[in-house]
Amino acid sequence: MRALRWAGPNANLLILLGVALVLLWHFGAFSPRTISKLPNLCVFLANAFPPDPEPIPVLLGSMLETVLIALAGTTLAVLVSVPLASLSSRSLFTAPVTSFFRFLLSVIRTIPAILWALLFVITVGFGPLAGVLGTAVYSIGYLGKLLYEAFDAVDRDVLDSVRISGAGKLALMRYVVIPESANYIISQAIFMFEYNVRASTILGLVGAGGIGFYILSYVQVLDYRSLTTALLVVLAFVVAIDVASSRLRSKFLPS
Amino acid sequence: MRISLRDVSFAYRPGRPVLSSVSLDIESGEVLMVLGRSGAGKTTLLKLAAGLLKPQSGSVVYEGLQVDGRRSRAIAYVPQAIGIVENLTVLENALLGALGGLSLFSQVVGSFPREAVSRAKDACELLGLGDYVNVKAKELSGGQKQRVAIARALVQGAKIVLADEFVSQLDPLTSLEVLELTRDLRTQGIGFAITTHDVHLVPKFGDKVAVIRDGRIALHKDASNASVEEVLSVF
Numbered sequence: 001m002r003a004l005r006w007a008g009p010n011a012n013l014l015i016l017l018g019v020a021l022v023l024l025w026h027f028g029a030f031s032p033r034t035i036s037k038l039p040n041l042c043v044f045l046a047n048a049f050p051p052d053p054e055p056i057p058v059l060l061g062s063m064l065e066t067v068l069i070a071l072a073g074t075t076l077a078v079l080v081s082v083p084l085a086s087l088s089s090r091s092l093f094t095a096p097v098t099s100f101f102r103f104l105l106s107v108i109r110t111i112p113a114i115l116w117a118l119l120f121v122i123t124v125g126f127g128p129l130a131g132v133l134g135t136a137v138y139s140i141g142y143l144g145k146l147l148y149e150a151f152d153a154v155d156r157d158v159l160d161s162v163r164i165s166g167a168g169k170l171a172l173m174r175y176v177v178i179p180e181s182a183n184y185i186i187s188q189a190i191f192m193f194e195y196n197v198r199a200s201t202i203l204g205l206v207g208a209g210g211i212g213f214y215i216l217s218y219v220q221v222l223d224y225r226s227l228t229t230a231l232l233v234v235l236a237f238v239v240a241i242d243v244a245s246s247r248l249r250s251k252f253l254p255s
Numbered sequence: 256m257r258i259s260l261r262d263v264s265f266a267y268r269p270g271r272p273v274l275s276s277v278s279l280d281i282e283s284g285e286v287l288m289v290l291g292r293s294g295a296g297k298t299t300l301l302k303l304a305a306g307l308l309k310p311q312s313g314s315v316v317y318e319g320l321q322v323d324g325r326r327s328r329a330i331a332y333v334p335q336a337i338g339i340v341e342n343l344t345v346l347e348n349a350l351l352g353a354l355g356g357l358s359l360f361s362q363v364v365g366s367f368p369r370e371a372v373s374r375a376k377d378a379c380e381l382l383g384l385g386d387y388v389n390v391k392a393k394e395l396s397g398g399q400k401q402r403v404a405i406a407r408a409l410v411q412g413a414k415i416v417l418a419d420e421f422v423s424q425l426d427p428l429t430s431l432e433v434l435e436l437t438r439d440l441r442t443q444g445i446g447f448a449i450t451t452h453d454v455h456l457v458p459k460f461g462d463k464v465a466v467i468r469d470g471r472i473a474l475h476k477d478a479s480n481a482s483v484e485e486v487l488s489v490f
């Protein structure tokens with residue numbers, strides 16, 4: 001009995017380990033070619049330190065651009081996702097309408113932010129605008145879902161009694177649904193911004209603005225010391241924003 | 256003005272009727288106390304009267320409460336959980352009663368006519384909320400929230416207020432105060448249907464009493480003729 005009980009987790013762990021090893025082997029982790037390249041890692045690390053201070057001003061400026069892309073994209077997303085979430089919420093609308101907008105939001109979510117950015121690079125050209133739009137669209141899919149779930153949870157009785165007093169759907173949204181979920185909306189918007197700052201650092205890879213452009217360039221010209229500097233700048237900003245964001249969010253979440 | 260339930264039957268699930276062929280009038284200018292054990296169907300009855308639920312058979316008729324073939328805003332519904340918006344102020348909550356009279360545009364931009372604002376302020380004043388107009392509803396006590404709900408009904412110009420378990424969550428003294436208010440408002444032509452399971456409130460505050468039992472109206476008469484013993488005997 002005892003032995004059997006212990007067999008469970010151990011067996012699972014062994015299976016997991018086995019699967020991981022097989023997959024690593026499948027992707028060539030144990031091939032002689034890979035192993036022969038292991039010293040490269042040491043060469044890379046040796047070349048990556050100490051970080052080069054020279055590009056710091058440029059990097060700070062482009063990191064700021066990344067943050068602004070995230071801010072603009074998130075703001076745009078909040079403005080659009082509140083109405084979309086209202087149209088998706090069962091508190092205000094019924095099946096055909098809510099199903100359509102829920103489906104729309106889930107379709108938007110299936111495409112990652114970087115692909116949306118690529119799409120906008122193609123349509124509006126290189127630069128931060130593509131990054132803003134890509135970030136916004138992806139965030140709409142994500143925030144829209146979080147918000148309609150919050151809107152669904154608004155007290156039915158409050159909605160019913162205000163509806164009976166003569167309020168239309170728009171008024172219900174403005175005076176009941178949004179005030180009752182305001183703190184949640186703010187807290188999720190801040191969370192989304194925090195997430196988007198991290199996500200936007202790679203937008204430069206597809207030419208959609210921000211620090212990602214420099215990261216890509218340093219990799220291409222093998223300037224690993226500047227790369228380290230860039231990564232440290234990203235790290236500093238992300239950590240600072242994470243801390244500020246969680247402080248701010250705790251103010252808006254129910255105590 | 257009157258809400259008439261005529262032979263109303265209702266079931267949430269087929270084969271399990273909550274109300275069977277119930278007929279009952281709720282009139283403006285009087286207080287109807289609706290009694291019954293918990294689960295008897297009091298809330299269901301109020302929701303049917305409010306038009307929030309549709310009867311499976313029978314009808315709910317609004318007499319003198321229809322304007323242009325539509326039910327007017329003459330009915331206010333105060334659910335058991337009071338139904339005010341916690342994150343709005345007392346005055347804003349009272350003003351919600353005026354929404355129905357506004358154009359869509361004014362509703363959305365929140366521009367209430369000065370007349371509505373002064374009506375809302377008066378209602379707050381009347382209900383003893385004068386010092387709280389700018390306080391968020393969530394910071395109020397239970398009795399104060401109840402008053403906010405009445406203030407909204409007044410601003411709405413409601414002729415009949417359907418109030419579910421209106422005083423059940425209040426301490427005895429506060430519930431007496433709130434009920435006395437409803438009795439005063441009755442003289443302004445406003446009617447109340449109040450559900451409760453407290454039999455002792457009937458003689459003091461009710462004009463009529465109705466007891467629901469086993470899905471039917473087991474007793475329905477003038478409160479002055481109904482003794483507590485009589486009500487209890489069918490409870």
Ligand SMILES: Nc1ncnc2c1ncn2[C@@H]1O[C@H](COP(=O)(O)OP(=O)(O)O)[C@@H](O)[C@H]1O
Nearest residue numbers: 267268273291292293294295296297298299300
């Ligand atoms: N939404 C619902 N779905 C299914 N059954 C319900 C629902 N609401 C109430 N009921 C049932 O209907 C009966 C009457 O409920 P209710 O009208 O709330 O009674 P009361 O208000 O007198 O306590 C109860 O048996 C209750 O379980």
Ligand SMILES: [Mg+2]
Nearest residue numbers: 297298335420
């Ligand atoms: Mg009830």
